[in-house]
Amino acid sequence: MPFKSIFFFVATLLPLALPAQFFLNGQAVVLNDTCYRLTPAVNNAVGSIWNPDKINLNQSFDVAVRLFLGCKDADGADGIVFGFQPLSTSIGTTGGGIGFANIVPSLGIEIDTHYNSDFGDPTFDHLTVIRNGNVNHNSGNALAGPVQANANNPNIEDCNYHDLRVNWNAPMQQLQVFFDCQLRLTYTGDIVNQIFGGDPLVFWGFTSATGGLNNIHEVCFTYTSFLDQLEDVTICPGGQYPLLARGGTSYRWSPTEGLSNPDIPNPIASPEATTTYVVEILDNCNRLFYDEITITVGGDSLVVNLGEDGVLCEGTARTLDVGAPGARYLWSTGDVTPALQVVSPGAYAVTVNWTNPYCVSADEIVLESKPQPVAALGPDTLLCEEQTLLLQVAFPEATYRWQDGSPVDSFLVRREGVYSVEVTNVCGTAYDAIAVGFENCREVYFPTAFSPNDDGINDLFGPLHGGDVQSVNVFRIFDRWGGMLFEWKGGEGAPAWNGKRQGKLLPAGVYVYVADVTFRDGHHAQFSGEVTLIK
Numbered sequence: 001m002p003f004k005s006i007f008f009f010v011a012t013l014l015p016l017a018l019p020a021q022f023f024l025n026g027q028a029v030v031l032n033d034t035c036y037r038l039t040p041a042v043n044n045a046v047g048s049i050w051n052p053d054k055i056n057l058n059q060s061f062d063v064a065v066r067l068f069l070g071c072k073d074a075d076g077a078d079g080i081v082f083g084f085q086p087l088s089t090s091i092g093t094t095g096g097g098i099g100f101a102n103i104v105p106s107l108g109i110e111i112d113t114h115y116n117s118d119f120g121d122p123t124f125d126h127l128t129v130i131r132n133g134n135v136n137h138n139s140g141n142a143l144a145g146p147v148q149a150n151a152n153n154p155n156i157e158d159c160n161y162h163d164l165r166v167n168w169n170a171p172m173q174q175l176q177v178f179f180d181c182q183l184r185l186t187y188t189g190d191i192v193n194q195i196f197g198g199d200p201l202v203f204w205g206f207t208s209a210t211g212g213l214n215n216i217h218e219v220c221f222t223y224t225s226f227l228d229q230l231e232d233v234t235i236c237p238g239g240q241y242p243l244l245a246r247g248g249t250s251y252r253w254s255p256t257e258g259l260s261n262p263d264i265p266n267p268i269a270s271p272e273a274t275t276t277y278v279v280e281i282l283d284n285c286n287r288l289f290y291d292e293i294t295i296t297v298g299g300d301s302l303v304v305n306l307g308e309d310g311v312l313c314e315g316t317a318r319t320l321d322v323g324a325p326g327a328r329y330l331w332s333t334g335d336v337t338p339a340l341q342v343v344s345p346g347a348y349a350v351t352v353n354w355t356n357p358y359c360v361s362a363d364e365i366v367l368e369s370k371p372q373p374v375a376a377l378g379p380d381t382l383l384c385e386e387q388t389l390l391l392q393v394a395f396p397e398a399t400y401r402w403q404d405g406s407p408v409d410s411f412l413v414r415r416e417g418v419y420s421v422e423v424t425n426v427c428g429t430a431y432d433a434i435a436v437g438f439e440n441c442r443e444v445y446f447p448t449a450f451s452p453n454d455d456g457i458n459d460l461f462g463p464l465h466g467g468d469v470q471s472v473n474v475f476r477i478f479d480r481w482g483g484m485l486f487e488w489k490g491g492e493g494a495p496a497w498n499g500k501r502q503g504k505l506l507p508a509g510v511y512v513y514v515a516d517v518t519f520r521d522g523h524h525a526q527f528s529g530e531v532t533l534i535k
Helices: 004-010
Strands: 023-026 035-039 046-050 061-068 079-085 107-112 126-131 142-148 161-169 174-179 182-188 201-209 217-224 233-235 250-254 275-282 288-297 310-313 318-321 327-331 339-342 346-354 360-370 381-384 389-392 399-402 410-413 417-425 428-439 469-478 484-488 509-519 524-533
Touching (some): 023 035, 035 046, 079 217, 107 142, 107 161, 126 182, 142 182, 410 417
Parallel strands (some): 310 360, 381 428
Antiparallel strands (some): 023 046, 035 217, 046 201, 061 217, 079 107, 079 201, 107 126, 174 182, 275 288, 318 339, 327 346, 346 360, 389 410, 399 417, 469 484, 469 509, 509 524
């Protein structure tokens, strides 16, 4: 099995507070939680980041980063060095030394993007394992290389991020350098004694520099055993512990007993007895890495229980209470209180660490949003005789109870009365009621006489109604011999005859009318009769 330290970083790459874990020098700046810009694209710039904690080269390590080496090719410079040295965390100089020149003792992996003929550089962008900060390939300090960095492309200043992986196998004293998923350099040697005089403790970091030419230089951490954050843990009987692996494309945990899902990066482990879990991780270069963590089960049985997944009703709050006095708490929201009031749906997790070191436990609850029930039947209403009214209160995931006990989501009203409904879901019950009345909607009146003498009283003859008539489709007036004197075939306004034909007032007498109307309830009817014209 490869080195144990690999697992601890890969399996627990929580969002790293990287800015706090590195000293920044020169023009180096933090870009985000995992990335740094070492130099901007300006001449004579220098930038470096060094971790303040020395590592032990008698132990194996694994480092994977992504490097951005700028967008300028022929006029770009100078590159990045991944280095080890015991001297200081504020090292870095400008120019072709790439911020690592003349550091003694030191070991560096040089990613050089500028051709310096004085240094014996090849014309392509190259990798070299160097010692004592000497980037001159003619000096005898090149332990491995130079070789073309990318096996398929001589230029790596191409506006793309490139994968760099460095493995050190301490028992075999072998250093391997991978670039863009391909093994490019291998060096075997007693680094501790031959370079560092027997002292295995060194600082590690990245340096970069520009001179008369420049480029942007950035480094982003994928994973590294140096920043390992997980240690073997002890949990209470019945407790849970969240595992976390990152930096891979697929994951496989074993044994599977006690794991919520062995094929995801972050299963919940709840072993019944002390168990060592091994994770197999496939990275983006299709390389397998393994490591293990031992979870010891011991102490008192103190289990966090937030309850079953449930519902958070709209407009309400819910208090999640750990119920574990005398402990330390960490919620997924960042809160550190024993009780958490939530007002939004979602997943909420808590990890509880009792002061007793044998008790670490965790739980999660998912709260689904549910709306408050609504029962809205509308305002009281009057219907026309023979009309019906469909009352509907369809509401998702609810039950219903109408005034007659029926449990459906709608009710058809056919007669006068008061109708009510109760709508119930997990969030409560809503109630509404409506009064429904009925009336005759087909009332129309045709006067028996009118006097078109322009006195403003009964000057016109036509159908009269209180709003029951929706439209008059046809209205005709005939004399006693059947001659049509007036005709209306719908349109704007109200049909009315003024007693005239072709502008002349007709003599007093009896006339016949016929009408075709549509009432507001949609009913269609015809009417006919006599009207007396009075002068």
